[in-house]
Amino acid sequence: MEKFKLAETIRGERIVLLKRIHEQDEQMWHAIEESRLFMREYLPWVDRTKSIDDVVKATDLFAEYWDNDHEWGFCLYSIPEYQFLGCIGVHLIDFKNYSAEIGYWLRVSEQHKGYMTEAVKIIEEELFKNGIHRVVIACDTNNRNSGNVAKRAGYQLESIAKEALYHPTGLHDKEIYVKFSPYPVKDFD
Ligand SMILES: CC(C)(COP(=O)(O)OP(=O)(O)OC[C@H]1O[C@@H](n2cnc3c(N)ncnc32)[C@H](O)[C@@H]1OP(=O)(O)O)[C@@H](O)C(=O)NCCC(=O)NCCS
Numbered sequence: 564m565e566k567f568k569l570a571e572t573i574r575g576e577r578i579v580l581l582k583r584i585h586e587q588d589e590q591m592w593h594a595i596e597e598s599r600l601f602m603r604e605y606l607p608w609v610d611r612t613k614s615i616d617d618v619v620k621a622t623d624l625f626a627e628y629w630d631n632d633h634e635w636g637f638c639l640y641s642i643p644e645y646q647f648l649g650c651i652g653v654h655l656i657d658f659k660n661y662s663a664e665i666g667y668w669l670r671v672s673e674q675h676k677g678y679m680t681e682a683v684k685i686i687e688e689e690l691f692k693n694g695i696h697r698v699v700i701a702c703d704t705n706n707r708n709s710g711n712v713a714k715r716a717g718y719q720l721e722s723i724a725k726e727a728l729y730h731p732t733g734l735h736d737k738e739i740y741v742k743f744s745p746y747p748v749k750d751f752d
Contacts, residue, residue, distance in 0.1 A: 564658050564750050567693045569635050575685040578678055580637040580651065583625045587638045588618045590647035594670035601671050605706050607729070632656050639669075639682055648673045651682045653690065661696035661748065667712070674708070683716040687742060694749035700740040703728055713740035 571582035581587070592615040595602070603609040612618060628634040635656070639648040649669035656663045665686060669679050687698050700718055702709035714720075718740035726734035 564661055564694045566632065566658050568629075568632070569653065569686075569689050569693070573637070573685055573689055574642070575681055577642055578648065578681055578685070579640050579642055579645075580682065580685065581640060582629065583622055583636040583638055583650065585619065585622050587647065588615060588622055591638065591650070592618045594647055594649065598668075598671040602668055605703055605709065605730075606668060632658075637686070639678060641673075641678070646673070648678050651679070651686055653686065655699070661694065662699065663690055663695050663697075664699040664701060666700075667709075679712050680715045683712060687716070691744040691746055696744045696748055698742050698744075701728075701737055702740075703730065704736040704738050710738055710740070713738075716742075718742045 573580040595609065595612055595618070599609050599612075608621070612621070625634065625636040628636065633656070634652050634654040636650060636652040638650055640646060641648055647670070649667065651665065651667040653663050653665055665683060667679050667682065683700070690698055698718075700709070700713040700716075701724075702713070704710075704723060710720075719742070721739045721741045724737040724739060727737040728735045
């Protein structure tokens with residue numbers, strides 16, 4: 564398929580997705596500090612993020628990732644308050660096979676309000692409109708909050724990859740959720 568990039572600003576009803584840039588570093592740092600005890604269970608980078616300098620370095624990396632289509636990383640903000648909520652990113656972007664995977668996190672104080680389910684639906688629609696056919700959400704089988712986001716957003720459990728995910732306690736099983744585009748496959752030859 565033709566390569567594309569997502570828009571740097573994508574608006575929904577209650578949230579807006581903004582490409583990750585340095586202006587968001589400080590708010591992101593506070594959100595990580597607030598949430599680290601909860602998030603470290605499933606996000607290995609949380610323990611490696613020891614100061615705001617680590618957030619700044621990661622944002623530099625994300626800029627490279629954006630440019631080379633390794634990952635498109637966004638920050639989520641509420642509308643109209645522009646409160647920093649968390650992040651959502653598209654990785655494993657595979658133009659050749661029309662597929663991509665979504666990952667996400669929300670600061671603890673903004674969980675259980677449906678923001679991530681909305682963000683997933685917004686970003687998947689942009690992917691589908693641009694020609695991606697298969698969108699995946701993968702998570703630790705113990706991570707019920709993440710699996711429930713996938714289910715609530717209409718993803719089907721396709722398979723469970725055994726002992727496929729590193730966790731400090733051992734290799735955990737990984738649930739693979741999938742949704743397919745409602746649009747015809749673009750530029751297929
Ligand atoms: C995974 C994670 C983002 C899920 O957050 P979440 O707040 O549970 O998900 P949502 O924002 O979609 O909110 C859904 C909840 O809001 C409720 N809700 C309230 N208003 C809602 C609305 N308008 N629409 C949908 N749900 C709504 C839902 O009933 C649901 O409640 P529940 O959690 O009691 O079942 C969060 O737990 C997290 O950041 N975890 C740590 C990082 C992580 O594990 N990331 C994934 C790695 S694979």
